[in-house]
Amino acid sequence: MTPGSGLQAGLKNRHLTMIAIGGVIGAGLFVGSSSGIATAGPGILLSYALVGTLVVLVMRMLGEMSAANPTSGSFSAHADRALGRWAGFSIGWLYWFFWVVVLAVEATAGAKILEGWVPAVPQWGWALIVMVVLTATNLVSVGSYGEFEFWFAGIKVVAIGAFVVIGLLAVFGVLPGVHADKASFGNLTSHGGFLPHGPGAILTGVLLVVFSFMGSEIATLAAGESENPQRAVTKSTNSIIWRIGVFYLGSILVVVSLLPWNDKSIAKDGSYVAALNSLGIAHAGEIMNVIVLTSVLSCLNSGLYTASRMAFSLGQRGDAPKAFARTTSRGVPMTAILASVVFGFVAVFFNYQYPDSVFLFLVNSSGAVALFVWLAICFSQLRMRKIIEREAPEKLVVKMWLYPYLTWATAALIMFILGYMLTDTEHDGRETVLLSLLVAAIVLVIALVRQRLGANRPAPAAEAPTDKVPVG
Numbered sequence: 480m481t482p483g484s485g486l487q488a489g490l491k492n493r494h495l496t497m498i499a500i501g502g503v504i505g506a507g508l509f510v511g512s513s514s515g516i517a518t519a520g521p522g523i524l525l526s527y528a529l530v531g532t533l534v535v536l537v538m539r540m541l542g543e544m545s546a547a548n549p550t551s552g553s554f555s556a557h558a559d560r561a562l563g564r565w566a567g568f569s570i571g572w573l574y575w576f577f578w579v580v581v582l583a584v585e586a587t588a589g590a591k592i593l594e595g596w597v598p599a600v601p602q603w604g605w606a607l608i609v610m611v612v613l614t615a616t617n618l619v620s621v622g623s624y625g626e627f628e629f630w631f632a633g634i635k636v637v638a639i640g641a642f643v644v645i646g647l648l649a650v651f652g653v654l655p656g657v658h659a660d661k662a663s664f665g666n667l668t669s670h671g672g673f674l675p676h677g678p679g680a681i682l683t684g685v686l687l688v689v690f691s692f693m694g695s696e697i698a699t700l701a702a703g704e705s706e707n708p709q710r711a712v713t714k715s716t717n718s719i720i721w722r723i724g725v726f727y728l729g730s731i732l733v734v735v736s737l738l739p740w741n742d743k744s745i746a747k748d749g750s751y752v753a754a755l756n757s758l759g760i761a762h763a764g765e766i767m768n769v770i771v772l773t774s775v776l777s778c779l780n781s782g783l784y785t786a787s788r789m790a791f792s793l794g795q796r797g798d799a800p801k802a803f804a805r806t807t808s809r810g811v812p813m814t815a816i817l818a819s820v821v822f823g824f825v826a827v828f829f830n831y832q833y834p835d836s837v838f839l840f841l842v843n844s845s846g847a848v849a850l851f852v853w854l855a856i857c858f859s860q861l862r863m864r865k866i867i868e869r870e871a872p873e874k875l876v877v878k879m880w881l882y883p884y885l886t887w888a889t890a891a892l893i894m895f896i897l898g899y900m901l902t903d904t905e906h907d908g909r910e911t912v913l914l915s916l917l918v919a920a921i922v923l924v925i926a927l928v929r930q931r932l933g934a935n936r937p938a939p940a941a942e943a944p945t946d947k948v949p950v951g
Contacts, residue, residue, distance in 0.1 A: 487810030490705040494625030499698035499715035501632025507691030513750040519684035520675040520740040521667045526684030531723040536889045537853045540860035542716025545699040547874035549708030552792030553700045561862035568798040568926040570855045577848040578786040583826030589775040620809045631777035638770045646733030693849040790815035847915035857890035
């Protein structure tokens with residue numbers, strides 16, 4: 480293929496809108512919520528609200544920096560400028576590592592569902608097929624990624640929206656043809672109280688749900704390949720409150736209202752399937768499998784896109800092989816995509832050959848990266864605000880609320896959660912933090928050694944046609 484001159488503005492406004500909305504709806508919401516409900520009871524709503532508030536604040540900070548300087552490197556590029564090259568290198572590679580491990584997790588989850596439908600194809604075969612198809616999609620053009628994600632996210636949004644509406648109608652007793660005997664807001668307090676396991680369970684719930692929010696930042700990476708990055712970032716930042724309110728708090732409220740939190744079907748069938756079954760909806764399990772598979776494919780699609788764009792940005796800044804920063808004539812960073820998917824394939828192999836050793840290490844050692852990224856965003860914004868105010872104050876079209884006090888409070892809360900995880904041995908919180916810190920320390924040492932040795936940095940290349948990227 481003819482070499483390109485950088486990333487191209489191939490994402491349309493409707494793509495960015497759905498990427499922003501779908502980014503906060505991970506497969507973890509459908510799959511992992513039942514363990515959170517079992518741990519905290521109806522109080523899991525407070526856990527989701529706490530993490531949701533944290534994500535809103537972090538996204539506001541990221542929105543401020545990204546609206547002023549849209550780039551495919553997003554928070555890694557901002558950390559590079561605000562804190563130093565070591566910070567951009569470290570957080571960029573950790574984020575890449577997180578998403579390539581997610582590729583293996585999601586490919587395996589999707590393969591399990593598909594094998595149940597077509598058992599003639601082995602699970603590893605389905606994982607291979609899913610990875611190959613989505614790799615091909617990403618290699619065609621950024622527009623094809625956007626189109627796939629538009630429909631994947633659309634299905635998720637419609638499904639959760641319908642679930643919330645149907646569930647609330649049932650709770651209020653006005654759903655035609657359905658007699659939901661257990662449905663009542665009384666379920667929030669009738670079975671041992673709102674906090675049956677005490678207030679401490681709220682924090683334990685936070686540990687179980689915090690990682691399902693990872694992905695809300697994808698819109699700021701994708702904005703660099705849109706026609707109006709500043710508008711796209713501003714829009715996604717301003718809408719995140721209602722997105723988290725409806726999709727997370729709204730749907731979980733419906734689940735714990737339709738059924739008592741300690742109903743055995745929640746743990747057995749999963750929270751959403753159990754809720755649908757309680758309404759007598761036929762084939763609820765299969766319906767939810769279709770929705771979960773869509774979420775898995777969406778997460779795979781976005782994970783491959785996100786990892787490749789971070790690798791591309793690192794290549795541009797001289798923190799990854801130069802080949803990562805090369806694009807095809809369609810503006811696709813082919814080498815960065817292939818390198819990311821190869822690591823994903825290796826991780827899938829480990830998942831089948833060494834699930835309880837090598838793969839478990841990969842999953843746990845990337846588990847706390849979300850919190851590391853959010854912490855880096857906080858400290859970057861503290862420095863970057865001063866830089867923007869000094870150099871181009873007109874670019875502050877999105878501003879963090881109550882700066883700098885709310886930024887410091889957010890950073891303190893993230894560090895508190897990390898500290899609390901170190902006390903958690905029941906849900907592998909301590910192991911996750913320690914292994915993630917080990918990997919982070921290794922990456923940081925490499926970054927500092929490179930900096931000490933004076934690794935050359937190339938001049939930054941344009942990431943998109945300059946006439947399509949208004950930043951002023």
